[in-house]
Amino acid sequence: MTPPAPPPEPQPEKMQRPRILRNWLSLAGVVIASGSLFCFLLLLLVDTMAHSANPYIGILTYMVAPFFLFTGIFLTVIGIVWERRQRKRGGATWAPALQIDLSRRRDRRILGVFLLCSVLFLLVSAVGSYQTYHFTESTVFCGETCHTVMEPELVGHSQGPHARVECVACHIGPGATWYVKSKLSGMYQVYATLTDKYPRPILTPIKNLRPAQETCEQCHWPAKFVGNLDRTYNTFLSDEANTPYTVRLTMKVGGGDPTHGPVGGIHWHMNVGSKVEYIAAQLKNGAWVADETRQKIPWVRVTDSQGVVTEYHVKGFNAAMQDQKIRTMDCIDCHNRPAHAFETPDDAVNLAISAGGIDRALPSIKKNAMDVLARHYANQAAALQGIATTLAERYPSDKFPQEQQQKSIRAAIAAVQEIYRNNYFPEMNASWANYPNNIGHKNWPGCFRCHDGEHATTDGKRMVKANDCNTCHTILAQGSGADLDLLSPNGQKFKHPGDEVDGACNDCHTGS
Secondary structure (H helix, E strand, O other), rough: OOOOOOOOOOOOOOOOOOOOOOHHHHHHHHHHHHHHHEEEEEEHHHHHOOOOOOOOOHHHHHHHHHHHHHHHHHHHHHHHHHHHHHHHHHHOOOOOOOOOOOOOOOHHHHHHHHHHHHHHHHHHHHHHHHHHHHHHOOOOHHHHHHOOOOOEEEEEEEOOOOOOOHHHHHOOOHHHHHHHHHHHHHHHHHHHHHHOEEEEEEEEOOOOOOOOOHHHOOOOOOOOOOEEEEEEEEEOOOOOOOOOOEEEEEEEEEOOOOOOOEOOOOOHHHHOOOOOEOOOOOOOOOEEOOOOOOOOOOOEEEEOOOOEEEEEOOOOOOOOHHHHHOOOHHHOOOOOOOOOOOOOHHHHHHHHHHOOOOOOOOOOOOHHHHHHHHOOOOOOHHHOOOOOHHHHHHHHOOOOOOHHHHHHHHHHHHHHHHHHHHHEHHHHHHEEEEEEOOOOOOOHHHHHHHHOOOOOOOOOOOOOOOOOHHHOEEEEEOOOOOHHHHOOOOOOOOOOOOOOOOOHHHOOOOOO
């Protein structure tokens, strides 16, 4: 009888791979982490090789991509811990090692599908990251996607001379320092938006706006000599005939760099050869307090190219206010609405009549259009309806029966409604009336904040007063009809339409 065979000797277990990654949570984490790492490297490369700086790419590269990378790593770790606990509970801790045999058709097919999916995943990640990069450069991203409260500024920007300049170019600019500053200040803005605690309207001027020398002057050369510019202003009186009144003049822009032209004119203030500083403050209850709107300027200090310092101040200004923050004048102090200007009813209607959008033959259309624009409306829908109803009542079909007249009335209503849409935002309490425009001096003090004849040195020397129209511009012709053919190279004295008046323009011109 053959004795039974001895039992086989136990073979030492082969080293096997732990199954800790073989669960959906860890696999999802690996996929997310891999894609995020790829996007980070791609965005870093794009940002390095970009022809111009884009501050928002930093959000994607150094905040969004790392966030998903660490999220993927976190999910992977959680999956590993969970899998280990599951294996221990089941009494097994090891699983067969992963083996790929390319001689087997099944393995080749699985490997091919894996590689194809990986390539597609990386391709989609690359295209998505690149398109996202360009989207963050767009005005739509700033004005609609993230900052819906900025609708007034977005509309004003789309109508202005900087419509093709991206928001980040002026509000942040190149470089890491101001990028970090803008993001830190933006954290509260995000909080205010989410909690509906933002002011209505948005307050200006922006306190932490980057100096114009680092943004505006990247495109606009401050040393350029501009000289005189020819300008024609077409206006219409608020009488029944909508009488036209035109002023043609040369604007003495000049320059501040003696190597490019005579020093003088409006751009003397450019701080090229001189330096202008000021304190914005107003008198309240007998005490001087800072004026955050910068519309009251009682103290000015000028340092010329030779280093001579001259201080001007209004009567009664308390010298102790010099302890307040002194601001160095730059482009934004005059061009304070370079990209988000809202037109006054007067200017907008003048332009619409001049361009033919509103028929001047309609009696008193200038006055009636300004009247409906100056009214208070609860929201934009109510405003558009109110404009249409009021103007239709003032130009009824029984008094204006001709088809051409009715066509002109409909066109006028549409034009006035368009003016309202572009310049009034009742939901945000925003309009031209909330945002002073310091270019010129017709509707706001502007130049007269300093050049009002009240600023003087301690020994009585007064600053140049801008009440003489030919100080900053030369009136070549004014009036209407044949009067505009009488050009005067040496300038004319300004003839105010109607009665002669005295004082600053904005004393009477309130925009409406």
